[in-house]
Amino acid sequence: MSALTAKPHYSLPRFLVVVACVALASCSSTTMSDSAVNPVNWITPYKVDVIQGNFVSKEQVEQLQAGMTRDQVKSVLGTPLMASLFHADRWDYVFTLKRQGVEPQSFKYTVFFKGDQLVRFGGDSMPSESEFISSLSNKRKLGKVPVLEATEEQLKAAEKSKSSASNTQSESSSDSLPAGASNKVYPPLESQKQ
Template sequence: MPANHRYSARTAFLLLACTVLASCGGMGGSSINPVNWVTPYKIDVIQGNFVSKEQVEQLKAGMTRDQVKATLGTPLMASLFHADRWDYVFTLKRQGVEPQSYKYTVFFKNDQLERFEGDAMPSETEFIAKLGKRRKLGDVPVLEATEAQLKAAEKPKSATASAAVPASVPAGAPPASYPPLESAKQ
């Protein structure tokens, strides 16, 4: 093939590739665009303490700060300017799902729980169900071996292996004598 044809074929291929790539850029978010086929991985961002409906139901007026902390956990925000107010904020940001945010506030008077208010908190089972909807990993395999699998995995004891170790010495026992640590002086 002459050199002129080789360069013209290379130029035509380069021109075709540029045309295809330029047309992909003008499709405006179409799924046909190869750029949309690959998306970057975004990690799940979890911030704060999740407060469940069950925990909120345990709150009673008159509880001490330690009792509230034992029930709800350490507050995310405790301000110096509002010493009698604890804010519990929980946010969850995941790829492909709307961000979730829950807020709950407890108010103290004379170190006793006076009142509490906030968003309607989901129960623990409801919250876990929301987390599980996004990812489908398939069926969980059976994690128990059958009798046939156990027998197949069992190694038959050979006569030569049992003859090498005397029956009086238990398996894993240390030898009766050890080699010298230092070589004999000559």
């Protein structure tokens, strides 16, 4: 009789694991790494929105007038992001917004003072508040927002249903007690620390 030779036993799950590893390794090539076909690109980690600085709207810029004091400018635009000791007569308002899947937004606006008086101001073309808010929209649509205020009829109907429910509950709770039983009040399970 001939010597027994050992034949390796390949199972289907092991074969599929090897095929999956080869497929994922091939996905790391430069031609597929940027592709939507690459399964590695299907799952992306969550990135936090990074907001820095003060957003200055078009409406705020329109309120600025030469001759305003520093306090008046601060009440209109807010505290500047950058106020340098070396440039005490210059305030820079910088706003940046970095969001996942959206091109970063950056706005800069500068105001110049002479002493305590606003002399000149300028910078990027600022969007209005409504334009800026509409640019923040997510890819998903939430649908119609429900009315958050109840009408007088709805309030009265809710009060009636609440009072009728409490009446039927008190009647049913007294009916459900066995004969001779009383409503006992028990002490709390945990002692109260004093």
